[in-house]
Amino acid sequence: RKEVEQDPGPFNVPEGATVAFNCTYSNSASQSFFWYRQDCRKEPKLLMSVYSSGNEDGRFTAQLNRASQYISLLIRDSKLSDSATYLCVVTNNAGNMLTFGGGTRLMVKP
């Protein structure tokens, strides 16, 4: 089983839609959780950290479910500029490094 698993997509949604991604992880002791965004042919950039209580940043909401070992990202009112690959990142099984998921590709259409 991969340490971090994501549906690769692509998710094709119209502008204004709400879209959600899930990511499952195998290390129950993981302490750090992030969502990164990666545009085509660019480097990954931090979108938001994910806290146990859940957190929101504008149109983006991240949730952590430790019992089921998954994190989620909800994007409301999708914009064309949201089109990118979203990477789920968690502490690895050894607890000494971050592990990146393969990414979920989002395409927002006019």
Next chain:
Amino acid sequence: NAGVTQTPKFRVLKTGQSMTLLCAQDMNHEYMYWYRQDPGMGLRLIHYSVGEGTTAKGEVPDGYNVSRLKKQNFLLGLESAAPSQTSVYFCASSYSIGLAGGETDTQYFGPGTRLTVL
């Protein structure tokens, strides 16, 4: 404040040639990383460093060597390039290393180096 920079941006090698990729960061981060990214494989850690003068193997270290002689620089070397090393290479740095939780573990990435080995 340039963040993380990488040189070169592009390179084409022939099988068996050697090269060094340079990564530099100006954020005074202790931790630095080299990743490769291949289609369908996601980011895979090659080597990392927890401080000046120290390096450690990541998930896919074979065929690569690294050095961290100065805190701000992390070099990735390919001694004898192979076509399987065709990839996009990203360097990253962070304040902490994924134990504390929270934003201090955030990794900041350079723009990447696109390497083709013929």
